[in-house]
Amino acid sequence: MEDVAARAGVSRALVSLVMRGSPKVSDQRREAVLAAAEELGYRPHAAARSLAQRRSNTVGVVVNDLHNTFFADVADGVHEHASAHGFRLLLNAVWRRDEDEEEAIESLLEHRADAIVLLGPRVDEAVLVEAAASVPIAVVGRHLDLEDIDVVINDDVCGAELAVEHLVGLGHRDIVHVDGGRGAGARFRREGFERRMVGHGLEPRVLAADYDEASGVNAVAQLIEHDALPTAIFCANDLSAVGALDRLEGHGLTLPDDISLVGYDNTSIAGLRHVSLTTIHQPRREMGARAMQMVLERIQGSRSEAARDVIEPELIERSTSGPVPTKRVPS
Amino acid sequence: MEDVAARAGVSRALVSLVMRGSPKVSDQRREAVLAAAEELGYRPHAAARSLAQRRSNTVGVVVNDLHNTFFADVADGVHEHASAHGFRLLLNAVWRRDEDEEEAIESLLEHRADAIVLLGPRVDEAVLVEAAASVPIAVVGRHLDLEDIDVVINDDVCGAELAVEHLVGLGHRDIVHVDGGRGAGARFRREGFERRMVGHGLEPRVLAADYDEASGVNAVAQLIEHDALPTAIFCANDLSAVGALDRLEGHGLTLPDDISLVGYDNTSIAGLRHVSLTTIHQPRREMGARAMQMVLERIQGSRSEAARDVIEPELIERSTSGPVPTKRVPS
DNA sequence: TCATTGCGTTGGAGCGCTCCAATCACTACG
DNA sequence: CGTAGTGATTGGAGCGCTCCAACGCAATGA
Numbered sequence: 001m002e003d004v005a006a007r008a009g010v011s012r013a014l015v016s017l018v019m020r021g022s023p024k025v026s027d028q029r030r031e032a033v034l035a036a037a038e039e040l041g042y043r044p045h046a047a048a049r050s051l052a053q054r055r056s057n058t059v060g061v062v063v064n065d066l067h068n069t070f071f072a073d074v075a076d077g078v079h080e081h082a083s084a085h086g087f088r089l090l091l092n093a094v095w096r097r098d099e100d101e102e103e104a105i106e107s108l109l110e111h112r113a114d115a116i117v118l119l120g121p122r123v124d125e126a127v128l129v130e131a132a133a134s135v136p137i138a139v140v141g142r143h144l145d146l147e148d149i150d151v152v153i154n155d156d157v158c159g160a161e162l163a164v165e166h167l168v169g170l171g172h173r174d175i176v177h178v179d180g181g182r183g184a185g186a187r188f189r190r191e192g193f194e195r196r197m198v199g200h201g202l203e204p205r206v207l208a209a210d211y212d213e214a215s216g217v218n219a220v221a222q223l224i225e226h227d228a229l230p231t232a233i234f235c236a237n238d239l240s241a242v243g244a245l246d247r248l249e250g251h252g253l254t255l256p257d258d259i260s261l262v263g264y265d266n267t268s269i270a271g272l273r274h275v276s277l278t279t280i281h282q283p284r285r286e287m288g289a290r291a292m293q294m295v296l297e298r299i300q301g302s303r304s305e306a307a308r309d310v311i312e313p314e315l316i317e318r319s320t321s322g323p324v325p326t327k328r329v330p331s
Numbered sequence: 332m333e334d335v336a337a338r339a340g341v342s343r344a345l346v347s348l349v350m351r352g353s354p355k356v357s358d359q360r361r362e363a364v365l366a367a368a369e370e371l372g373y374r375p376h377a378a379a380r381s382l383a384q385r386r387s388n389t390v391g392v393v394v395n396d397l398h399n400t401f402f403a404d405v406a407d408g409v410h411e412h413a414s415a416h417g418f419r420l421l422l423n424a425v426w427r428r429d430e431d432e433e434e435a436i437e438s439l440l441e442h443r444a445d446a447i448v449l450l451g452p453r454v455d456e457a458v459l460v461e462a463a464a465s466v467p468i469a470v471v472g473r474h475l476d477l478e479d480i481d482v483v484i485n486d487d488v489c490g491a492e493l494a495v496e497h498l499v500g501l502g503h504r505d506i507v508h509v510d511g512g513r514g515a516g517a518r519f520r521r522e523g524f525e526r527r528m529v530g531h532g533l534e535p536r537v538l539a540a541d542y543d544e545a546s547g548v549n550a551v552a553q554l555i556e557h558d559a560l561p562t563a564i565f566c567a568n569d570l571s572a573v574g575a576l577d578r579l580e581g582h583g584l585t586l587p588d589d590i591s592l593v594g595y596d597n598t599s600i601a602g603l604r605h606v607s608l609t610t611i612h613q614p615r616r617e618m619g620a621r622a623m624q625m626v627l628e629r630i631q632g633s634r635s636e637a638a639r640d641v642i643e644p645e646l647i648e649r650s651t652s653g654p655v656p657t658k659r660v661p662s
Numbered sequence: 663t664c665a666t667t668g669c670g671t672t673g674g675a676g677c678g679c680t681c682c683a684a685t686c687a688c689t690a691c692g
Numbered sequence: 693c694g695t696a697g698t699g700a701t702t703g704g705a706g707c708g709c710t711c712c713a714a715c716g717c718a719a720t721g722a
Contacts, residue, residue: 001678001679002678010701010702011701011702011703012678012679012680012702012703013680013681013701013702013703013704014700014701014702016679016680016681017680017700017701019679020680024699024700024701025700025701026699026700026701029700029701043437043440043441044441044678044679045382045441045443045677045678045679046378046438046441046442046443047377047378047379047381047382047387047442047443047677047678047679048378048382048677048678048679048680048707049678049679049680050378050679050707051376051378051379051382051677051678051679051680051707051708051709052678052679052680052681052706052707053679053680053681053707054680054707056378066397066403066406066407067400067403067404067407067599069398069400072397072398072403072424073398075397075424076397076398076424076426079424079426088438089423089424090421090422091421091422091423091424092420092422093403093406093407093410093420093422095407095410106374107377107419109374110374110375110376110377111377111378112376112377112378213603213604217604242603242604242605243604243605245605246603246604246605249605268398269600269603272544272573272577272600273544273548273573273574273577274573274574274576274577274580274605274606275605332708332709333708341671341672342671342672342673343672343673343708343709343710344671344672344673344674344710344711345670345671345672347709347710347711348670348671348710350709351710355669355670355671356670356671357669357670357671360670360671375708375709376707376708376709378707378708378709379677379707379708379709379710380708380709380710381677381709382677382678382679382707382708382709382710383676383677383708383709383710383711384677384709384710384711385677385710
């Protein structure tokens with residue numbers, strides 16, 4: 001910087017102003033500085049800048065599972081909104097262990113990120129609360145009710161209700177829910193399912209399972225074994241729905257003629273023609289953008305109470321759901 | 332830091348040593364410092380550290396497409412190897428435009444990343460060369476031959492040959508390759524296909540396509556239309572294979588009885604039971620780890636010539652490939 | 663006894679930048 | 693003509709840390 005200043009015949013402070021694009025620099029000097037910087041291959045030093053500026057213009061993002069395209073999409077939204085406001089992202093992907101997540105948060109704090117956005121964190125609430133003491137924090141995809149922590153969630157209850165409504169509208173009355181165990185939001189999806197079924201005077205059958213493919217396979221296998229196949233199945237997520245789909249077809253059933261199937265999340269898999277799963281969509285990018293917006297407000301100090309954004313999901317009708325069969329295929 | 336030093340009754344320099352885990356500190360002092368730090372909630376300032384230290388202990392990673400689980404896996408490998416060696420990752424996901432990629436690289440340079448690993452970059456070679464002048468650079472998944480740039484690639488030619496060998500071994504002689512257009516490595520996959528087919532004295536039929544689902548659908552549709560279905564299809568990637576699969580089944584064919592299908596990449600989709608695609612696997616995590624290892628060697632100065640690592644792919648046999656049908660189903 | 667070694671410790675300079683108050687050049691006004 | 697006002701420019705302090713040369717102190721050997 002010193003060199004650039006010398007070469008351009010100005011002071012270091014002026015170079016600093018130019019590099020930050022300040023308006024109060026004469027065009028003449030600005031050009032001289034830019035030219036000198038170019039010739040010398042000068043590149044501002046981000047660490048020095050954030051040290052002097054006492055802010056990093058950086059938002060930390062902790063992604064619980066990079067392989068989950070759901071979070072990749074959300075991260076996408078965060079990124080977009082962040083860069084639109086001049087913030088850079090410090091992405092911290094994490095796998096497996098909770099302690100990795102704690103470590104990731106700690107590291108972001110050491111980097112003095114101006115805010116932290118967590119996608120589907122599993123870490124202990126206490127850790128979040130402690131971190132929130134020193135920096136604005138927003139969480140996506142985990143139902144949390146903590147002071148000082150902003151939250152963006154999907155209305156899982158509503159999503160499940162949409163699924164039930166859709167199926168009931170098609171004439172189904174015997175519907176089984178393959179639940180998501182301890183998975184994020186699974187509890188609420190089950191709740192929504194049960195509530196809506198009862199609301200229609202129907203019996204809510206629920207099968208314990210998990211958020212993976214094998215769960216779907218097992219659940220259906222179990223139904224077949226007990227000769228208890230319903231006319232429609234609502235799986236807690238797309239992955240288990242794909243498992244269910246496989247097992248159903250393996251049993252010789254055709255969808256949606258013999259049985260209907262609805263998933264949750266609208267992952268890219270659901271959209272494959274070969275799968276073409278009716279499912280519940282969450283506006284992922286938008287959720288990311290909202291989370292970013294929340295911490296932005298905190299950074300700018302325009303809000304100090306915790307915010308909680310509940311996003312409305314949407315049903316995407318594809319080809320695994322249809323009218324209830326008039327004559328049941330023997331199972 | 333000042334405060335911690337005062338509270339522990341030592342100098343700032345000593346606190347610095349403790350925070351960096353230096354061995355040359357008496358246990359007594361160390362404990363006093365750690366206690367003081369704990370009580371005061373002291374957290375070292377990463378930016379200040381890297382400024383003073385003149386190295387960031389950070390490796391920048393530019394992921395071309397976060398949604399591509401392929402790269403997510405590679406990033407995983409990079410991460411693992413990096414943290415095993417005390418490096419942190421600065422992940423920079425990029426979407427769509429080339430200029431985003433340039434910007435990401437520039438930003439990493441400003442952050443003085445100690446090295447940069449690029450996953451499937453599309454950016455102009457000149458940009459890479461220029462960046463390589465100031466920091467070690469490794470590239471994964473792009474066939475590049477530049478001085479000062481390390482490269483990890485999958486042996487696409489070999490992968491394609493594996494596919495051909497597999498199919499020929501099953502008795503197939505009429506095989507069509509649905510190619511990957513301008514996609515990464517597609518040229519080599521086609522090359523491997525052609526070479527091996529010719530080697531077996533067979534005619535290599537190739538259909539121009541791309542790395543997406545629609546391409547696979549279209550390619551097969553075209554074959555059906557011209558009544559030119561082969562006994563086996565080798566798609567340039569899994570996504571187009573899934574498209575092909577859909578269209579084939581839509582045409583009433585059963586796999587692998589009527590026709591065989593092989594993909595490339597072994598993405599998670601290929602592993603779904605409902606898909607169960609025979610495909611070519613690349614050791615993604617390992618590729619990431621290797622790339623990290625390469626820049627590590629550069630950082631440590633133990634190597635100065637460009638390295639080029641060609642990884643051997645592997646065939647994963649699932650249920651879309653089988654013996655050539657004895658009697659062809661009318662198409 | 664004194665020089666020697668070596669470990670643990672310390673003060674101070676400096677990393678590259680931004681911020682602030684002060685200064686400067688210049689115009690506008692009474 | 694002096695003075696206030698305006699906008700561009702500058703020097704210097706300081707951000708929080710690490711590095712280095714130097715120091716204190718006990719143990720060692722002559």
